[in-house]
Amino acid sequence: MTIQELLRKADSNWDSAEMLIHIGTELESRTRLPEARKILERALGLAPKEYPEAYAILAFTHFRDNASTAEKGEMSLIQGLEITDSDILKAWYVAFIDDPPARDYFIEYLSQHRDPRLRIILGHALLWQGMHDESQLVLSEAIKGLGPEYMEILPKELTVYCSSLVWLKGAKPDLDIEHTVIPILLALQARYPDVYMNYATEITAWQVMKDWNSVIKACTKTLALFPDEETTMLAMAIAFDKIGKQHHALHILGRAIGVKPSFARARMVSARILNSLGQKELANELMYEIPEVNPHYAVGIVQTAIWAYEHGDKQKALDFYRRGYAELKPFEKSQFESHPVMKQIAEEQKSTILLNVLQ
Numbered sequence: 001m002t003i004q005e006l007l008r009k010a011d012s013n014w015d016s017a018e019m020l021i022h023i024g025t026e027l028e029s030r031t032r033l034p035e036a037r038k039i040l041e042r043a044l045g046l047a048p049k050e051y052p053e054a055y056a057i058l059a060f061t062h063f064r065d066n067a068s069t070a071e072k073g074e075m076s077l078i079q080g081l082e083i084t085d086s087d088i089l090k091a092w093y094v095a096f097i098d099d100p101p102a103r104d105y106f107i108e109y110l111s112q113h114r115d116p117r118l119r120i121i122l123g124h125a126l127l128w129q130g131m132h133d134e135s136q137l138v139l140s141e142a143i144k145g146l147g148p149e150y151m152e153i154l155p156k157e158l159t160v161y162c163s164s165l166v167w168l169k170g171a172k173p174d175l176d177i178e179h180t181v182i183p184i185l186l187a188l189q190a191r192y193p194d195v196y197m198n199y200a201t202e203i204t205a206w207q208v209m210k211d212w213n214s215v216i217k218a219c220t221k222t223l224a225l226f227p228d229e230e231t232t233m234l235a236m237a238i239a240f241d242k243i244g245k246q247h248h249a250l251h252i253l254g255r256a257i258g259v260k261p262s263f264a265r266a267r268m269v270s271a272r273i274l275n276s277l278g279q280k281e282l283a284n285e286l287m288y289e290i291p292e293v294n295p296h297y298a299v300g301i302v303q304t305a306i307w308a309y310e311h312g313d314k315q316k317a318l319d320f321y322r323r324g325y326a327e328l329k330p331f332e333k334s335q336f337e338s339h340p341v342m343k344q345i346a347e348e349q350k351s352t353i354l355l356n357v358l359q
Contacts, residue, residue: 003027003030003228010024016046017043017047018051020039020046021051024039024054025054026195027039028057028061028064030231033061033068040057044080048084049083052080052086053088053092055081055089059077059092059096066299077092077096087110087118088118088121091119091121091125092125094110094122094128095127095128107122110122116143117142117146117155119142119145120142120157120158123136123139123161124139127164132171135168136172139168143161154191156195159188162181162184162185162198163204169209170208182205185202186202189202196229199218199222199226200232203222207235207239230257230263233253233259234263236252246273249269249273253273257270262297263294264290264303267286267287280311284311288304290303291320299332301324301327302320302328304320305318305319305320305321305345306341306342309345318348318349322349
């Protein structure tokens with residue numbers, strides 16, 4: 001199902017909270033965040049107490065949106081907790097609590113619950129807190145709690161379970177996600193063929209295992225069902241690049257940019273490949289368009305500054321640096337702190353200020 005089909009379906013089901021929550025969740029997973037937010041807000045207006053997890057999805061539309069703020073996301077969660085007092089929502093909230101005593105209180109409270117579906121959410125939330133061992137233990141208990149017939153029941157929380165194990169694989173390389181996660185995801189895809197996240201998680205799993213041919217196969221399957229899914233196109237292009245098929249990668253990246261011109265990551269990967277093939281002018285064109293097609297994406301603007309500096313255009317680098325760096329979120333700034341080119345641009349900035357003062 002395409003994005004436009006989802007939006008039309010929302011319009012024709014504008015008074016069905018259940019349908020709107022399904023559509024809003026799909027749009028959030030496919031990075032159509034303002035659209036998802038509008039639809040989820042409508043759904044929660046229709047049924048503010050019946051679907052507590054929708055508040056968590058609404059929060060993610062703020063957390064992931066460069067044009068929004070984390071504070072708005074947290075307010076969505078708090079509002080949901082006040083209205084529903086849902087333990088499932090409390091489990092989601094654990095992921096975002098900055099205060100350790102409050103976090104530990106919620107974890108202790110939720111640990112008393114034996115509902116395996118809630119414990120899957122708690123295990124996922126612990127990952128956000130960097131508590132890998134604790135997460136693995138909770139998830140292991142949760143899957144056992146579902147019983148031996150869980151592959152027949154296939155509760156939707158298994159999507160979160162699979163995503164969590166794929167995430168854990170980075171910290172715990174011995175995890176065998178090929179034989180634990182992939183079969184569950186294939187079963188979920190068969191049961192819920194219109195839920196994009198089950199396909200996206202499979203793609204991520206093969207990426208984590210660095211099985212690039214399997215990534216391409218999974219992407220091909222996914223695009224047959226979701227033909228305008230640009231994130232899948234990016235994953236496919238990266239896999240093609242990994243196996244040395246750069247022109248295949250560029251073709252897919254061109255499709256992704258055509259679907260979503262503001263897709264900065266696709267532009268960055270395209271520019272890198274084009275530059276390696278000697279097509280420097282086209283590579284520069286793709287990179288220098290990022291601040292215009294996605295003006296709210298500060299990371300993209302700063303990446304463009306780095307690109308400009310590496311390619312000898314210090315003035316452009318300074319212009320993009322001044323425009324983007326101040327808009328970075330604190331965790332984004334920390335990610336750039338150790339970047340050697342960023343340090344050089346910062347020194348250029350200081351030198352420019354000093355020269356202006358001395359003149």
